[in-house]
Amino acid sequence: MKQEKSELIQACEELAHEKDISVEMLYTAIEEALRVAYRRNLPRDAVEPSNVVARMNRVTGAINVYARMMVVEEITNQASQIGLEAAQKIRPSAQIDDIIEVDVTPKGFLRVAALTAKQVIMQRIREAERGKIYDEYIEKTDEILTAVVQRVDETNVYVELGTTEGILEKAQCIPGEELYEGDHVKVYVLEVQRGESTGSKGPQVRVSRIHPNLVKRLFEMEVPEIAGGVVTIKSIAREPGSRTKIAVHSNDPMIDPVGSCVGQQGGRVKRVVTELHDEKIDIIKWSDNPAEFVANALNPAHVVGIYTADEGKMCRAVVPDNQLSLAIGDKGQNARLAAKLTGWKIDIKSESQILGMEDMEDEYGNPIGNAETYEVFEPFISGSVDLDDDTL
Helix, strand or coil: CHHHHHHHHHHHHHHHHHHCCCHHHHHHHHHHHHHHHHHHCCCCCCCCCCCEEEEECCCCCCEEEEEEEEEECCCCCCCCEEEHHHHHHHCCCCCCCCEEEEECCCCCHHHHHHHHHHHHHHHHHHHHHHHHHHHHHHCCCCCEEEEEEEEECCCEEEEECCCCEEEEEHHHCCCCCCCCCCCEEEEEEEEEECHHHHCCCCCEEEEECCCHHHHHHHHHHHCHHHHCCCEEEEEEEEECCCEEEEEEEECCCCCCHHHHHHCHHHHHHHHHHHHCCCCEEEEEECCCCHHHHHHHHCCCCCCCEEEEECCCCEEEEEECHHHHHHHHCHHHHHHHHHHHHHCCEEEEEEHHHHHCCCCCECCCCCECCCCCCEEECHHHHCCCCCCCCCEC
């Protein structure tokens, strides 16, 4: 039997090393479980000690349960007190008011202890593995991962992320995209939740295919200049499955930020487009000049004039008559994305509309024919904006 106990110690040490957990933590957990098991297995007529501890010898594996008792002259509470004479049989130096430990290990408790220890070991191993998975993936929040689709139901797509499973909710899928078992897709890690907070057995990793930062991370993977910090993505506006606009800026005047993202023969941006289920992407040059930024954001339309209201981030863009619909886009998408990208409210008018406007107000209640109401950004009246079409 003694050899069997020693094997328990050896098993604990090996498992702790294999699972990279503290063996002392494992011993402490077993002792706590044994204390609870002792209380649960007491005979009905037995007096339950009020203070019980269980100890496992770290060398032999011997297991004992002790009740902590106060030494008294006259016993008034059998659950927490022991007489002086009885105490001195256990510890000859015992005196009144001392606390001594009385061995209360029941006969046959070894069988209960072995079963309890096994259950605790397995539980602690599972907890440690879940903790390691949580720690691994919490560091990957806001990052991009390659996932393999495992199964699809009406509300979620479940994907394999390596050592754990991720949940891609249908609301986080690209509209119109059909995913099937075995598909490899890039996903953006939204958040990692511990199992106890979700009611599941292990950590839950929520991922997305529609988050704007998925586009950002894809370009970081494809464009070395972005990964290296030479080119930065200043802002992103996305309508998943349809169109995305990104504004880029180069910290090196010798490097073209738009060309870097497009790549040779459009190779870099095409790989991103393919990953996003053929979502169109406009890459525009960011500018700290708001008029230039707004004009660029309305790409592929050519802007001939930019005006701004006296208050608030509101402006008017003037485009040639034949490009009004292009500037607004299908169902207003181009104008809507440009506004999201720049943070400016944009009122788009054609040249003929501007010429015919007198004593009229725009949607903001501002007189649109009054030159004093708007500041004119002169450089754009002459058409000096760079409006190369980098749409895919």
